[in-house]
Amino acid sequence: MRKSLDFLLATITAFCALVAVALLVGLVAVIAQRGGPAVNWGFLTEQIRLVGAAGGIFWNLVGTLILLASALVVCLPLSVGLALVERVWLQREGSRRLLRTLLYTLNGVPSIVFGLFGFVVFVQWCGWGKSWLSGGLVLALMMIPTVTVSLIERLKAVPAKYVEAAAGLGLNRAQIVWAVLLPQAWGGVVTGSLLGLARAAGEVAPIMFTATIFAGATLPKGIKESPVLSLPYHIFILAQDSFDPSVGSKLWGAALVLLALVLFLSVIALPSRLKLHEEANV
Amino acid sequence: MTRALSWFFSLVALGAVALLVGVFVWQSLPVWHHEGWGYVTGTKWFFRQKEFGTLPMIYSTVIVGLIALVLAAPLGFGAAIFTAEYLPRRARLAVKVLIELLAGVPSVVYGLLGILLLRDWIYNLFEKFEPLSGDTLLTAGVLLAVMILPTIVTLSDDALRGVSSAQRRAARGLGLTHAETVLSIAIPQAKRGLGAALLLALGRALGETIAVFLVVGRQDNNMPEHIFSLRAWLEAGQTITSKLGGSETNIAYGDPVHWGAMIGLALLLLIMTGTVTLLGTGFGKRSDA
Numbered sequence: 001m002r003k004s005l006d007f008l009l010a011t012i013t014a015f016c017a018l019v020a021v022a023l024l025v026g027l028v029a030v031i032a033q034r035g036g037p038a039v040n041w042g043f044l045t046e047q048i049r050l051v052g053a054a055g056g057i058f059w060n061l062v063g064t065l066i067l068l069a070s071a072l073v074v075c076l077p078l079s080v081g082l083a084l085v086e087r088v089w090l091q092r093e094g095s096r097r098l099l100r101t102l103l104y105t106l107n108g109v110p111s112i113v114f115g116l117f118g119f120v121v122f123v124q125w126c127g128w129g130k131s132w133l134s135g136g137l138v139l140a141l142m143m144i145p146t147v148t149v150s151l152i153e154r155l156k157a158v159p160a161k162y163v164e165a166a167a168g169l170g171l172n173r174a175q176i177v178w179a180v181l182l183p184q185a186w187g188g189v190v191t192g193s194l195l196g197l198a199r200a201a202g203e204v205a206p207i208m209f210t211a212t213i214f215a216g217a218t219l220p221k222g223i224k225e226s227p228v229l230s231l232p233y234h235i236f237i238l239a240q241d242s243f244d245p246s247v248g249s250k251l252w253g254a255a256l257v258l259l260a261l262v263l264f265l266s267v268i269a270l271p272s273r274l275k276l277h278e279e280a281n282v
Numbered sequence: 283m284t285r286a287l288s289w290f291f292s293l294v295a296l297g298a299v300a301l302l303v304g305v306f307v308w309q310s311l312p313v314w315h316h317e318g319w320g321y322v323t324g325t326k327w328f329f330r331q332k333e334f335g336t337l338p339m340i341y342s343t344v345i346v347g348l349i350a351l352v353l354a355a356p357l358g359f360g361a362a363i364f365t366a367e368y369l370p371r372r373a374r375l376a377v378k379v380l381i382e383l384l385a386g387v388p389s390v391v392y393g394l395l396g397i398l399l400l401r402d403w404i405y406n407l408f409e410k411f412e413p414l415s416g417d418t419l420l421t422a423g424v425l426l427a428v429m430i431l432p433t434i435v436t437l438s439d440d441a442l443r444g445v446s447s448a449q450r451r452a453a454r455g456l457g458l459t460h461a462e463t464v465l466s467i468a469i470p471q472a473k474r475g476l477g478a479a480l481l482l483a484l485g486r487a488l489g490e491t492i493a494v495f496l497v498v499g500r501q502d503n504n505m506p507e508h509i510f511s512l513r514a515w516l517e518a519g520q521t522i523t524s525k526l527g528g529s530e531t532n533i534a535y536g537d538p539v540h541w542g543a544m545i546g547l548a549l550l551l552l553i554m555t556g557t558v559t560l561l562g563t564g565f566g567k568r569s570d571a
Binding site: 002003005006008009010012013014015016017019020021023024027030031077078079080081082084085088089101102104105106107108109110111112113114116117119120121124141144173174177178195198199201202203204205208209232235236239240251252255258259262263266267270274 | 283284285287288289290291292294295296298299301302305306309356357358359360361363364365367368375377379380381382383384386387388389390391393394395397398399428431432435459460461462464465482485486488489490491492496523526527531532535544545548551552555556558559560562563
């Protein structure tokens, strides 16, 4: 009886883990198999024609990269500032905990809420209309918790003796931040940014009302009324009337490119995350 | 200088968050004046008649989230028990990495798979109940279950690994089998962390927009007569997020009451996900202590 329970639990849980992994493998396989034939050099370098049934996704890729770049530029100083405030400048544990709780809560805010916020503030109040900058700002706000928490974790892992040695040499707090803490913990910013970008790259909800249109945009020439095309929105629109078979293969192709972009960003973030895992387990 | 800059950037970020909450509270005021409590208890939403009852959407949101949770929880816990309690460290990391990659797949990709595969599967599977189409609350729930599975697995795995191995060794030394050690030592000790995993996953499910939007059918005012009637699961519905993601958001701006009703939905969603997330983080934290 006890022996069979032992066997049963191991089998059942192994099966569960297998299903979870199989879901990922199956999902990637389906997308790759259906999208693979559509992806070639022309697909990546031509613009869309015939409402997505022909041509490629060049400007969608460019638009997504513009959104990601602007989000990153805005997010970095805010996140580094927040992490330093939490680790270095706030003295009371209570206020630190409050700030961390706020970050976790912000991380749980649904992406559509960010989208509506951007719609009200940037599109309407600032009068920008749909603009790449509104999208960048909204995505930046969404990325803040990921980048900040990742940097905080790394700052915690900086050995206390480094900081003590620097203080013993007569460095003040600001000098310690620049000479010891940030160089030692910079990996946290990189990892956090990659994960944040991976999430931001695939989001539709924050940019659908603020930044992106389906067709007819190239490089933005200013801020007002300067939307971009984007990869996830392209898929989102095509998925809603996916009956034309030629659209179908292009649609899966676009999904494959998006999936590859997102997985690429997550995978290059892996080594440093694994390192942190191993250190934590020692 | 460094200190001033850190504070400046932090205050900009915190200011943006405060503005976010402020905007949603303030912009939704007109609908509260217009509808009062009817806004959350009313079952009819007809914006041309200025009727804004959100109960069917709250119902759909909760049902879809619960279906996802009920499907994903056993599978997720099982997988986490296997990775945390049975696999050697390297294999555990490898599986965990794969499952976390699954978490990074964009929701529009899940939506695409839902629209082109899952929808038909659900329709064929439940054909004898004569659903009108494959766009149902159940479809959205099943799709969400796959989407929140990685969250449950990875957080539960962390919770189980948080139980000290000395306790496991002691249990084995007392003659308990591996399974008994897991069931009577590891799981009870990790209880809070496991609960937190469920809550955080639920938070993600409630707020998910794009994938749900594509498969839920977006049928307004679909409120079953009995809250627990299962038939309603095989009908199209409208969740809070699918409503917000639709074109009505563009139409509504300019009419304060209608816009207030839309923004009010976002506020309700913010309250629901915020509560669940806060409970989840609070829950998890105390288990570490």
